[in-house]
Amino acid sequence: MNTGNDPDAETVVETAAEAAETVVFSRLDRSNIEDVDITVSFEDGRLEVDVYLDAPDGQADPETVVDDAALAARGAVDELFSS
Numbered sequence: 001m002n003t004g005n006d007p008d009a010e011t012v013v014e015t016a017a018e019a020a021e022t023v024v025f026s027r028l029d030r031s032n033i034e035d036v037d038i039t040v041s042f043e044d045g046r047l048e049v050d051v052y053l054d055a056p057d058g059q060a061d062p063e064t065v066v067d068d069a070a071l072a073a074r075g076a077v078d079e080l081f082s083s
Contacts, residue, residue, distance in 0.1 A: 007080050012042040019076035020069040027060040049073045
C-alpha cells in the first residue's frame with residue numbers, strides 16, 4: 001500500500017544494495033573477494049535481494065556473509081518505510 005510518503009523504487013533498491021554491500025565489505029577484505037554480485041529488485045511492493053559471493057580465502061564464512069547481507073538489505077528497507 002502506497003501512502004504517498006513511501007520511498008520510490010529506486011530509493012528502495014539503492015538502500016538495500018548499499019546495506020548488503022556494507023555487510024560484505026565490513027566482513028571481508030576486498031583483496032579476498034574474487035567476485036561479488038548484489039542484485040536487488042523492488043516491484044509491486046515486493047523486495048528481492050540476491051547476493052553472490054566468491055571469497056575462498058576470506059576471514060568469514062561466505063555463506064554467513066551472504067545471509068547477513070541479505071538480512072541487512074531487508075532491514076534497511078524496513079527502516080526506510082518506517083521512517
